[in-house]
Amino acid sequence: MDICDLAPAYVRAIAPYQPGKPISELAREMGWEEAGIIKLASNENALGVSPLAQRAIQSVLADLARYPDGNGFELKQALARRYGVEQERIVLGNGSNDVLELSARAFLTPGLEAIYSRHAFAVYPLVVQAIGAKGIEVPAKNFGHDLAAMRRAITPDTRVVFIANPNNPTGTMVRAAELEAFLSGLPKGIVVVLDEAYNEYLPDELKADSFGWLRRFPNLIVTRTFSKVYGLAGLRVGCAFADPGVADLMNRVRQPFNVNSLSLAAAAAALGDHEFVRRSFELNRSGMKQITDGLEKLGIEFIPSFGNFVSFRVGAAEAVFQRLLKMGVIVRPIASYGMPQHLRVTIGLESENARFLGALKQALAA
Ligand SMILES: *Cc1c(COP(=O)(O)O)cnc(C)c1O
Numbered sequence: 001m002d003i004c005d006l007a008p009a010y011v012r013a014i015a016p017y018q019p020g021k022p023i024s025e026l027a028r029e030m031g032w033e034e035a036g037i038i039k040l041a042s043n044e045n046a047l048g049v050s051p052l053a054q055r056a057i058q059s060v061l062a063d064l065a066r067y068p069d070g071n072g073f074e075l076k077q078a079l080a081r082r083y084g085v086e087q088e089r090i091v092l093g094n095g096s097n098d099v100l101e102l103s104a105r106a107f108l109t110p111g112l113e114a115i116y117s118r119h120a121f122a123v124y125p126l127v128v129q130a131i132g133a134k135g136i137e138v139p140a141k142n143f144g145h146d147l148a149a150m151r152r153a154i155t156p157d158t159r160v161v162f163i164a165n166p167n168n169p170t171g172t173m174v175r176a177a178e179l180e181a182f183l184s185g186l187p188k189g190i191v192v193v194l195d196e197a198y199n200e201y202l203p204d205e206l207k208a209d210s211f212g213w214l215r216r217f218p219n220l221i222v223t224r225t226f227s228k229v230y231g232l233a234g235l236r237v238g239c240a241f242a243d244p245g246v247a248d249l250m251n252r253v254r255q256p257f258n259v260n261s262l263s264l265a266a267a268a269a270a271l272g273d274h275e276f277v278r279r280s281f282e283l284n285r286s287g288m289k290q291i292t293d294g295l296e297k298l299g300i301e302f303i304p305s306f307g308n309f310v311s312f313r314v315g316a317a318e319a320v321f322q323r324l325l326k327m328g329v330i331v332r333p334i335a336s337y338g339m340p341q342h343l344r345v346t347i348g349l350e351s352e353n354a355r356f357l358g359a360l361k362q363a364l365a366a
Contacts, residue, residue, distance in 0.1 A: 008132060010110070010129055010130075010132040011129075011130065011132075013129065014126065014129050014130065015336070017122055017123070017126060018122075018336050019042065020039065020041030020042035020330065020332050021039070021041060021325070021330050022039070023037045023039050023330065026325060026328070026330060030326075030328075032328065036328050037328045037329075037330065038328065038329055038330065038348065038352045038355060038356070039330040039346075040329070040330065040331055040345045040346040040347075040348045040352060040353075040356055041330045041331055041332040041344075041345075041346060042233065042332070042346065043168065043198075043227075043228060043307065043308055043309045043346045044227070044228075044231070044233050044346065045228065045229060045230070045231035045233075045280055045308075046283060046287070046346075046347070046348040046349045046352065047231060047276065047279060047280050047283060047349075048231055049231050049232065049266075049270075050230065050231055050269070050270045050273040050276035050277075051273070051276070052269040052270065052272060052273040052276070053230070053231070053232060053266040053267075053269045053270040053273065054266075055269065056265040056266050056268065056269035056270075057262050057265060057266050059265065060261050060262055060265045061262075063261060064261060064262075066261070067257055068257050068259060068260050068261040068264055069261075069264065070256045070257050072092040072259055072264050073087075074264065074265075074268050075092060075237075075239075075259075075264045075267050075268045075271075076090045076092065078268045078271050078272065079239060079241075079271065082271055083211045083241070084211060085211050085214065085241050086244065088244040088247060088248075089214060089241050089242055089243065089244055089247050090239055090240070090241055090247060091239060091240040091241075091242065091247050091250045091251055091254070092237070092238075092239050092258070092259045092264075093237070093238045093239060093240065093254070093258060093259065094236045094237070094238075094258045094259055094260075094263075095225065095227060095236040095237065095238045096195065096197060096223045096224065096225035096227070096238025096239070096240070097123050097127075097238065098236075098238060098254070098258060099221075099223050099238055099239060099240035099250065100123050100124065100127055100162075100193065100195065100223060101123075101127040101130070102240070102250040102253055102254050103127075103160065103191065103193050103221050103223075103240065103250060104127040104128055104130075104131055104133070104160060105127075105131060105250075105253040106246070106249040106250050106252075106253055107159045107160050107191050108128060108131045108133035108159055108160060109131065109132070109133065110131070110132035110133060111132075111133070111134075111157065112133045112134070112157050112158070112159045113133060113134045113135070113136050113155060113157045113158045113159065114128040114133055114134070114135055114136065114158070114159065114160040114161070114162065115135075115136045115138060115150055115153050115154065115158060115160070115161045115162070116128075116135065116136075116137060116138070116161070116162040116163075117137070117138050117139075117140050117144075117145040117146065117150065117163075117164075117167070118137050118138065118139050118140040118338055119140050119143055119167070119169065119170050119337050119338055119339060120140075120145070120162065120163075120164050120167055121162075121164045121167065121168050121195060121197075122336065122337065124162040124164075125137070128160075133159075134157070136153050136158070138150045138153050140170070142172070143170040143172050143303050143311075144167065144170060144172030144173070144174065145163055145164075145165075145167065145172070145174050147163075147174060147178060147179070147182045150163075150182075151182065151185065151186070154186075154187065154190060158190060159189070159190065159191060160190070160191045160192075160193060161186075161190055161191070161192050161193070162193045162195065163179070163192065163193070163194050163195065164195040164197070165179065165194060165195065165196060165208070166198045166201075166202070166305070166306035166307045168197065168198070168307060168309065169309070169311050169332070169334045169337050169339070169342075169344045170303050170305075170311060170339075171303055171304065171305025171306055171307045171309060171310055171311060172303065172305075172306070173202075173206070173306040175206075176206070176207070176208035176209065179194070179208055180208070180213065183213065183216075183217050183220060186219070189219075190219060191219050191220075191221060191246075192217070192219060192220050192221065193221045193223065194210055194220060194221065194222050194223070195223045196208075196210060196222060196223065196224055197223070197224065197225045197227070197228055197238075198228060198229075198306065198307040198308065199224060200228070200229035200230075200277060200280075200281065201228070201229060201281060201284055201306065201307055201308050202306055206306070210222045210241075211241060214241055214242065214243065218243035218245075218246070219243075219246075220242065220243075221240050221241070221242040221246060221250075222240065222241045222242070223238060223239070223240045223241075224238065224239055224240075224241075225237070225238040225239075226238060226263075226266075226267045226270060226271075228308060229277055229280045229281065229308070230267070230270040230271070230273075230276075230277070231270065231276070231280070232263070232266055232267060232270055235260075235262060235263040235266055235267070236259075236263060237259055237263040237264070237266070237267040283347070283349070284308045284347050286350070287347035287348060287349070287350065287353050288305070288308075288310065288347050290350065290353045290354070290357075291310060291345065291347060291353050291356070291357065292304075292310060294353070294357035294360075295310075295312050295357075298357070298360065298361055298364065300312050300313065300314065300360075300364075301313045303342075308346060308347045309344050309345060309346045309347060310344070310345060310347070311334060311339065311342045311343065311344040311345075312342060312343060312344075312345070313341050313342050314341065314342070314343055314364065315341050316341075317333055317334075317335065317339075317340060317341055317342055317343050318333055318335070318340075320343060320360070320363045320364065321333045321343055323359075323362075323363035323366055324356075324359050324360065324363050327359040327362065327363070328359075329355065329356050329359045329360075331343050331344065331345045331346075331356070332344040332345070332346075
């Protein structure tokens, strides 16, 4: 007998998450120097790590023999001040993927259902399936969330609805008023996880008052991450904001020291580095224009994006992806998101964007 057969069928059926190809891996495969490769595949911050976060990390190094603060007091205090939210409402995670999983663990069991959109972030089906709950994928509308259809998909077994806003990999977003109406119109007993990983890339006028909504909707969980605009993807820090009772439940199912000391310190510092966030936002705005103008020039259709990435249609996406790899440019195939004809590119530095566009032109001519 195969020992693996002892694992529940729903665990055996999980399709592993497909991360962006690491620079080190391509360098190894090709026998190249890493310096000649650009990675625009995981929506990381092209500006690197905020200087304030770097300094904070240095200051913690001498203390690594100690366990981290399991309650993350200082980071929670910084988040609470920044967003006007009580600390009791905050849950910290080893990346926001961790808090997404905690929300599933707190509210789902085998037999219950969670709803998410087609082409939505791949972690939702993963965390739902890992619990043995049933994931309901609702067809998208113009690649974005169809909230009306998601509302209709709710059954008596539904407990959680995941919404990525803006969504990855499509870059689409639902307007605040529409979201608010959705929240107001839900039947009782449905938890809504609103994943705002790209919130900081939105112009102010498009940002929803999601923290204000927490008071009106105790069933709302808002998640944020330090992996994108704050430039700390490698450290893994994210957070959730929720009703204090919900936050308490999520804290009970998390590991006691799920966020390490370096991450706690770096995240608190990054949160206060307004200059870095502003530069990141500006770089993204100009880079988005550079890339979408370039795509238009090449006659390539793309999905207008509100994040720090854009998905574009090339037909034979896998072949184009491979050709780009051979030119040292890593982008992201998104066939596993149900988009086999698209590739997703992260907005990089001006020089990286230019190199990507040049390589793409060549790849399409091949
Ligand atoms: C990148 C991303 C995250 C962030 O995940 P972390 O675990 O915080 O790195 C969350 N949600 C979406 C939709 C993302 O694209």
